Amino acid sequence: MCALQVNALASLDTLWSKRPLIISGPCSAETAVQVKETALALKSTGKVDILRAGIWKPRTKPGMFEGVGKKGLPWLQEARAITGLPIMVEVATAKQVEEALAHQMDVLWIGARTTVNPFSVQEVADALKGVSVPVFIKNPINPDLELWSGAVERIERAGISQIGLIHRGFSTFAQTQYRNAPLWHLAIEMKLRFPHLLFINDPSHICGRRDLLAEVMQRAIDLDVDGLMIESHCHPDQAWSDAAQQVTPDALSTMLHRLVWRNDDSASVEYHSALDQLRQQINQLDEEVLQLLARRMQIAEQIALYKKENNITILQAGRWHEIMERTLARAEQLKLGREFITQYLDALHMESIQHQQKILDQGLPGQTPADAG
Ligand code: PEP
Ligand code: MN
Numbered sequence: 327m328c329a330l331q332v333n334a335l336a337s338l339d340t341l342w343s344k345r346p347l348i349i350s351g352p353c354s355a356e357t358a359v360q361v362k363e364t365a366l367a368l369k370s371t372g373k374v375d376i377l378r379a380g381i382w383k384p385r386t387k388p389g390m391f392e393g394v395g396k397k398g399l400p401w402l403q404e405a406r407a408i409t410g411l412p413i414m415v416e417v418a419t420a421k422q423v424e425e426a427l428a429h430q431m432d433v434l435w436i437g438a439r440t441t442v443n444p445f446s447v448q449e450v451a452d453a454l455k456g457v458s459v460p461v462f463i464k465n466p467i468n469p470d471l472e473l474w475s476g477a478v479e480r481i482e483r484a485g486i487s488q489i490g491l492i493h494r495g496f497s498t499f500a501q502t503q504y505r506n507a508p509l510w511h512l513a514i515e516m517k518l519r520f521p522h523l524l525f526i527n528d529p530s531h532i533c534g535r536r537d538l539l540a541e542v543m544q545r546a547i548d549l550d551v552d553g554l555m556i557e558s559h560c561h562p563d564q565a566w567s568d569a570a571q572q573v574t575p576d577a578l579s580t581m582l583h584r585l586v587w588r589n590d591d592s593a594s595v596e597y598h599s600a601l602d603q604l605r606q607q608i609n610q611l612d613e614e615v616l617q618l619l620a621r622r623m624q625i626a627e628q629i630a631l632y633k634k635e636n637n638i639t640i641l642q643a644g645r646w647h648e649i650m651e652r653t654l655a656r657a658e659q660l661k662l663g664r665e666f667i668t669q670y671l672d673a674l675h676m677e678s679i680q681h682q683q684k685i686l687d688q689g690l691p692g693q694t695p696a697d698a699g
Contacts, residue, residue: 338412338432341375342460342488346587347526347553349414350578351378353568354391355398363560365405367575373582374575376433377402377411378555382422383567384439391566399429406432414462418446420453427457435462436477438494438531442466447477451484460488462526462555469496469509471516478520490524491516492555493546495532505534505571508542514549525550530557530571539573540581550590556581619674626678630685640682646675 341347350368355361361379368374379402383393402413412432417423418440426434434454440446441464454461461481466473474491481489493513495506517525527546529539543554559565562572573581592598633640650671657667 338460341412342524344375345552346547347376347524348374348582349376349378349526349553349555350374350558350575351376351414352559352565353380353530353557353572354383354393354566355379355381355401356394356566358401358404360560361398361401361405362408364558364575365409365411367560368558368578369409369411371575371579371582373579374411375553376414377405377409378414378435378557380567381415381426382418383416384418384437385567386439396425396429399425399431402431403429417450420449423450423453427459431459433460433462435492436464436481438464438467441477442468442470442473444473444476444480447480451480454481454484454486456485459486460490461486462490462492462524464492464494464528465496465512465516467497467506469498469507469512471512471519474516475519478523488524490526490552491520492526492528493532493551494528494530503538504532504542506532508532508545510545510549517550524552526553526555527551528555530555530568533571534568535570536562536573536577539571540584543581544585547585547587550588622674623678623681626681627685630682633682634686640679640686 352360352364365377368377379398381393381398381402382395383391385392399415402415405411406413414433414435415426415431416437417426417434418437423434436447436450440450463474463477463481466477478489478491493508493516495504495508496512498507498509500507513525513527527543529542529546532542533539539556543556546554556578557568557572558575558578559569559572560574562574563569565572630640632638650668653671654664654667658664
């Protein structure tokens with residue numbers, strides 16, 4: 327038993343650089359038998375690197391199953407002993423960190439309901455000072471990248487060097503087919519902000535239902551994630567939490583097998599030369615678009631001079647609606663996304679208003695000569 331535990335721990339560094347890194351296990355540890363059965367089935371797929379299970383479950387409403395608590399930690403230790411899989415739990419308080427470490431958990435994660443609260447994240451960070459354990463940080467429930475980044479900084483300052491991010495989707499007012507809207511652009515932004523951190527996608531909490539998992543996993547892979555965290559259970563429909571989104575280890579294995587894993591680069595000379603040429607064209611087009619935008623703003627400024635002379639408001643709603651309608655119709659013919667063009671037009675309009683405002687403000691009382699010039 328001990329030898330296997332040492333093996334699991336010794337291989338953690340290697341594991342950190344394994345791609346794709348697959349984390350799986352039940353939403354919650356429920357019984358010793360359930361943890362053992364799931365761990366063995368996951369191990370036999372040969373595709374899982376880390377076993378996860380929630381011991382303390384921060385549930386949105388009271389009265390829901392809130393986890394078995396620390397009595398579940400030895401069940402995970404037992405699962406590690408028989409499978410060799412490193413074990414991972416969620417922690418939300420200093421006491422939970424202490425108990426998890428006292429039971430030699432290999433990896434910890436901070437859940438979405440904790441990332442949202444800087445006091446809680448700081449408490450966890452303080453409890454981690456001087457400890458060497460990998461920590462994953464889920465995105466906060468709400469779509470706020472500063473909170474997510476802040477949590478990363480707090481854990482980094484505690485001296486933790488192996489940090490991973492887990493994208494599990496966001497609560498939004500809009501109703502979508504997902505339990506938590508993926509808001510992929512936020513995931514991309516966070517990945518660009520912290521390129522040195524591991525980036526993992528959690529399709530289970532994004533989807534909330536198992537039939538959507540495969541599509542979301544593939545989407546995440548296409549965006550170059552380092553791995554996936556998927557909830558699994560030997561009897562998913564009987565799970566004590568998140569039943570609808572859990573899959574059997576067999577189903578997980580099939581899904582993983584069907585995914586198309588991509589590389590982030592290629593050794594092919596033809597690939598590089600074709601891409602170089604196309605990218606040069608893109609650079610050239612970007613330059614032209616910028617020049618056109620600058621010219622468009624110069625014309626807006628000329629218009630502003632006339633508006634000023636004739637004492638006319640900058641905002642002309644009728645004219646703007648006309649531009650919107652015409653451009654959106656043309657954009658559709660050109661197969662450009664309606665949302666993209668709407669955002670582009672809004673940004674363009676605001677920039678144009680600012681350029682015109684500068685002209686109207688020139689020479690007004692309160693303007694410094696520099697402003698006026
Ligand atoms: C979980 O992973 O089981 C969990 C509670 O996730 P989240 O914090 O993303 O809701
Ligand atoms: Mn869950």
